[in-house]
Amino acid sequence: MKNWLRKLAPPRSASGASPPGGRHQRPGEADSSVSPHGQETAEHILRRLEWTAIRRLDGLLQGDFRTLMRGAGLDLADLREYQHHDDVCHIDWNVTARLQIPHVRVYTEDREMAAWFLVDLSPSVDFGSGELRKRHISTEFVAVLARMLTRHGNRVGAMLYGSGVDSVIPTRGGRRHVLHLLDSMQQPASHAEGVTRLQDLLKSAASLIKRRSTVFVVSDFISEPGWECPLGLLAQRHEVVAVRVVDPLELDLPDLGLLTIRDSEPGEQLLVDTHDAGFRKRFARIAAQREAELRESFVKAGVDALELSTDGDL
Structure with a gap:
């Protein structure tokens, strides 16, 4: 699925361009796009x-929909080990008997x-x-x-x-x-x-x-x-x-001198000196640690x- 999603890379439209069927705004006319x-x-x-x-x-x-959805259908897509949330009706008893481990059939969504x-x-x-x-x-x-x-x-x-x-x-x-x-x-x-x-x-x-x-x-x-x-x-x-x-800016702070940082949710503000190389390194280290934790959470x-x-x- 990840490869399929990476195909979604639409270019940014040029500034001021109008799509086909659109029209330019007349002087004094309200902007209907806003x-x-x-x-x-x-x-x-x-x-x-x-x-x-x-x-x-x-x-x-x-061509890609068939790879996106698997579920109850007519076309057998895969066999895998049974998990506690699986429907027992999908157990393949022949494979289960041969391998001595419960396996279920997975079908392509129809x-x-x-x-x-x-x-x-x-x-x-x-x-x-x-x-x-x-x-x-x-x-x-x-x-x-x-x-x-x-x-x-x-x-x-x-x-x-x-x-x-x-x-x-x-x-x-x-x-x-x-x-x-x-x-x-x-x-x-x-x-x-x-x-x-x-x-x-x-x-x-x-x-x-x-x-x-x-x-x-x-x-x-x-x-x-x-x-x-x-x-x-x-x-x-x-x-x-x-x-x-x-x-x-959430991953790496540039050298901008004194900067007021505001937490958008609690609303707290903090004055920091981004010219301080040590502070920027600590910020980058914490950000990298959070990135690694997020990736691990998604994998788990x-x-x-x-x-x-x-x-x-x-």
């Missing part, structure tokens, strides 16, 4: 990405794909050291993938997290549904005091999503500890991809991982 919140509208986001990415990548799904986006919209995703914020990257990823899926008759849904699970969008198909999903992501999220608890989103998804699906967890994974186990439990039933959104949970950065294309 929402009342000052953000790019869902329609404009989707139209821009349809022009720059989605149509160009449209053929990818034709129905349309259902995909869920678990999107972290907590305060930390509003950060960006350059032109783009992490929220912008998350929105573009969801827009591209959701529209590509729905163009092929598949259904997508979403759970949006601000200070808790603020919104649940049931799975449906069609372009209008993708617009509704993007518009919901553009709305100001509720931000209560305290830190992000990603485990609350994952536990809610595990109880809500009954049918086997592909689940994309789109987050910067800046969260209170405790999300690792719920992620692993979710991956036991669903195909899960951890989509991590990062900013370069049994999920694929994809990283998106604010300084590059999707």
